[in-house]
Amino acid sequence: MKTALVLLALCLAGASACSHVYTHQRGRQLSEGSACSYNHAQAGLDWPAQDKECGWSCSGKSQSPINIPAKGKGTRNLPASLKAKLNFGTATNVRVLNIGHAVQVEFDSPKNNKASVVYFGDSIYTMYNSSSLNSRKAKRVNIEPLQFHFHATSEHLLSGRSTMLELHLVTKMVATPGVPMPKECRTADSMCLAVFGAMYNIRSDPTAKRGDPVMQRIIDALPKCEEAGKDCKRNVAGWKLPLKDLFPANNDYFAYTGSLTTPPCSEGVMWHVFPQIRAELSEAQAIALQTALSTAVMNGEQEKNRLNNRVTLPWNDRTVFYSA
Numbered sequence: 001m002k003t004a005l006v007l008l009a010l011c012l013a014g015a016s017a018c019s020h021v022y023t024h025q026r027g028r029q030l031s032e033g034s035a036c037s038y039n040h041a042q043a044g045l046d047w048p049a050q051d052k053e054c055g056w057s058c059s060g061k062s063q064s065p066i067n068i069p070a071k072g073k074g075t076r077n078l079p080a081s082l083k084a085k086l087n088f089g090t091a092t093n094v095r096v097l098n099i100g101h102a103v104q105v106e107f108d109s110p111k112n113n114k115a116s117v118v119y120f121g122d123s124i125y126t127m128y129n130s131s132s133l134n135s136r137k138a139k140r141v142n143i144e145p146l147q148f149h150f151h152a153t154s155e156h157l158l159s160g161r162s163t164m165l166e167l168h169l170v171t172k173m174v175a176t177p178g179v180p181m182p183k184e185c186r187t188a189d190s191m192c193l194a195v196f197g198a199m200y201n202i203r204s205d206p207t208a209k210r211g212d213p214v215m216q217r218i219i220d221a222l223p224k225c226e227e228a229g230k231d232c233k234r235n236v237a238g239w240k241l242p243l244k245d246l247f248p249a250n251n252d253y254f255a256y257t258g259s260l261t262t263p264p265c266s267e268g269v270m271w272h273v274f275p276q277i278r279a280e281l282s283e284a285q286a287i288a289l290q291t292a293l294s295t296a297v298m299n300g301e302q303e304k305n306r307l308n309n310r311v312t313l314p315w316n317d318r319t320v321f322y323s324a
């Protein structure tokens with residue numbers, strides 16, 4: 001499990017380099033079309049429980065996404081002092097990619113980023129764990145945004161309901177003066193991740209033209225390529241994107257410890273999901289995003305998946321926290 005997290009780290013470190021090709025040893029890369037490629041045809045149900053060759057482990061006890069309970073019904077309050085700080089700053093040199101599994105947006109690391117999260121003890125596995133949640137043992141560590149991407153329909157459910165779209169802003173913990181890193185990410189080739197999920201709906205009026213302007217800029221920049229992947233990208237000239245624009249006005253969130261929702265399904269990921277709907281998309285916007293996925297070509301074959309969400313997985317003995 002912990003090995004897998006390190007491998008994931010390699011993938012994310014190379015931006016989208018591992019979007020459909022996973023390294024399973026440092027420095028070794030599997031060829032395209034290898035057994036380590038995956039799709040969403042069965043919403044993840046066919047991803048292997050264990051695959052040593054690929055470094056996948058998709059049957060752990062702390063997998064994501066989950067069906068998030070209603071506030072107060074199975075959730076615990078997260079004290080204000082332990083809340084994540086969400087000032088991610090402004091993204092520049094924005095690039096829109098079609099990596100086949102998702103539409104992904106990358107950018108240069110924001111210079112004015114001041115975001116941070118709190119962890120406990122010395123391990124990422126105790127981050128949102130009811131038995132270790134002790135303010136006196138809290139360590140606040142800085143996080144750096146890496147990229148965001150979309151899943152349609154939403155991966156997390158809110159009290160059993162899905163939404164049209166879920167955005168994931170992926171961040172990694174970075175060296176913070178006076179604060180030790182969790183033991184899982186103290187080497188240069190490993191990463192500890194915190195992901196922030198925002199929900200989008202579709203407008204009930206199918207003829208409504210107006211959608212979300214942030215989403216429209218992304219749609220307008222969708223690249224068209226023979227092959228989806230890390231090279232299938234288009235720059236959005238001059239766009240300065242305040243990353244707070246990706247989140248709803250009320251940024252209270254549900255938090256729990258989960259996993260990546262795509263192979264290698266690595267665990268120890270700090271999840272934050274905003275229940276307030278960020279925006280409503282027009283039908284044309286929703287269709288544009290879904291078409292980008294369903295028409296992408298990977299390994300010479302057209303993806304026929306219209307959706308790219310993984311099924312929800314059991315909570316098991318995890319605690320879900322609410323930040324307000």
Ligand SMILES: [Zn+2]
Binds near residue numbers: 149151168261
């Ligand atoms: Zn995601």
